[in-house]
Amino acid sequence: MEQFAPVKRSKDGQPVRYLIVDDSVFARKNLARMIESFGGQLAAEAGDGLTAISEFERTHPDIVLMDITMPQMEGIEAAEKIVQAHPEARVVMVSSVGYQENIVAALQRGARHFVQKPVKPEVLYEVIKYVLGEDGAVAGAAGAGA
Amino acid sequence: MKMELIQPFINAADAVLSQGLQGTTRVGNLSMEEAAYRRKGVAGMVALTGDIEGRIVLDLEPQTAVRVASHYAGAELPESDGLVKETIFELANQVVGNAVCALNDQGFHFRVHPPVLVTADEGDKTSEDVEALMMCFETAMGNVFMNVALRYNKQRMTDHAAAGR
Numbered sequence: 001m002e003q004f005a006p007v008k009r010s011k012d013g014q015p016v017r018y019l020i021v022d023d024s025v026f027a028r029k030n031l032a033r034m035i036e037s038f039g040g041q042l043a044a045e046a047g048d049g050l051t052a053i054s055e056f057e058r059t060h061p062d063i064v065l066m067d068i069t070m071p072q073m074e075g076i077e078a079a080e081k082i083v084q085a086h087p088e089a090r091v092v093m094v095s096s097v098g099y100q101e102n103i104v105a106a107l108q109r110g111a112r113h114f115v116q117k118p119v120k121p122e123v124l125y126e127v128i129k130y131v132l133g134e135d136g137a138v139a140g141a142a143g144a145g146a
Numbered sequence: 147m148k149m150e151l152i153q154p155f156i157n158a159a160d161a162v163l164s165q166g167l168q169g170t171t172r173v174g175n176l177s178m179e180e181a182a183y184r185r186k187g188v189a190g191m192v193a194l195t196g197d198i199e200g201r202i203v204l205d206l207e208p209q210t211a212v213r214v215a216s217h218y219a220g221a222e223l224p225e226s227d228g229l230v231k232e233t234i235f236e237l238a239n240q241v242v243g244n245a246v247c248a249l250n251d252q253g254f255h256f257r258v259h260p261p262v263l264v265t266a267d268e269g270d271k272t273s274e275d276v277e278a279l280m281m282c283f284e285t286a287m288g289n290v291f292m293n294v295a296l297r298y299n300k301q302r303m304t305d306h307a308a309a310g311r
Contacts, residue, residue: 001220023260024239026218026232033220069239069258096243097258099250116247117240118165 004125006039006139007132009062016128016136017043019059021052021075022067022094027117031065031094034121038128039139049073049081056082056089062135063128066111068095068102076106083110090131094119151198151249151296152279158244159204159283159292162237167217167285174282179293183278186291187211188231189264190238196256198249200296203264204238210288217287235261241292 007016018040020031028045035042043061046052050073056064064082068075079091093106098116106114112131115124129136156173163171189205206214208225215233216223223229238261246256278295 024232024236026215026229026236029229030218030236069243069260071260096240097246098243099247101250101255117243118162120165 001033001037002121004038004121007125007128007136008039008139010135010137013137015039015041016063016132017041017059017061019044019046019052019055019061019064021046021049021055021064021070021078023047023070024067027067027094031119031124034119034124035065037121038125040128047071049075049078052078053081056086060086062090063131064089064091065094066091068093068097068106076102076109076111079106079111080109092127092131094124150252152294154245154248155202155241155292155294156281157248159241159281159290162240162244163283163285163290166237166240167214167287169286171290172284174284174289176279176281179278179280183280183293185264185267188234190231190235190261191264192238192242192261193259194242194246194256194296195259195299197254197299198256198296199299200294202238202242202245202295203291203293204234204241205264205291205293206234207288210290213287214285214290231263235263 009016018035020028022028032042043059044055046055048070066075066079075093082089082091091111092113092115093111094115096117103114113127115127160171186205187207188211189203191201191203193201211230211234212223212225215230218233219229242258246258278293280293283290
């Protein structure tokens, strides 16, 4: 997989920590490989919305990558609950069901961005940088905190 | 079954397979299935409910499924590895998700259900209002079969028309 310039946390230069939520093991592995190529660190994984909430509470990741269609609790509802409890949470929806209705619902309920599956690493990388804003820094870039 | 329902699935499968397998795909055989559906190997089914109802099955012969899953995993997987099934599920999910986006743009509303493994060797026979279309995508890793059986939910369509949507 292509390697990207590492994105670090501005405040301490540490790797960005991710919570990956998807009921598909395949999708979780695929996303984990991508974040590794971005210099990130996997904080936790979850296969449904309910587990995502408890894993968020346990690990406090910098970014949540959240699928929509999942058993027990769907991703949009889980994102809403996480953001209600932690307004600073950065949730990026990652789903193949990327029609406008879903995107709007996700954004209205607290998600910061939406990435359509199949995920292109270069697209996710740009979204991660955008969502982190000033809290993220590309290692080696001018003014990077790392 | 109308082509306007089928075309988004063909386009989506072509796009998902071309991107994921990093090669060109070619749509091979395309036929209406009148007899009961016969599973080829590792098959994942995604159900749709809403304005259009039905199911889509993505079906790969076992060796093709292993090759495809190994390609995505970046390592040789044994046929028994659970990741083989998971890969086919996720591909089915992506094809359906992308197709549903196109249909949603046309005003159809759906709920996409999580993929399930098809274990029966033979499926239900198609009926007058639920025809199934079988198509084969030829890829460098082998043939990928997609069986699409959909129908309009007439009650939902009538409700939308009455509501002026």
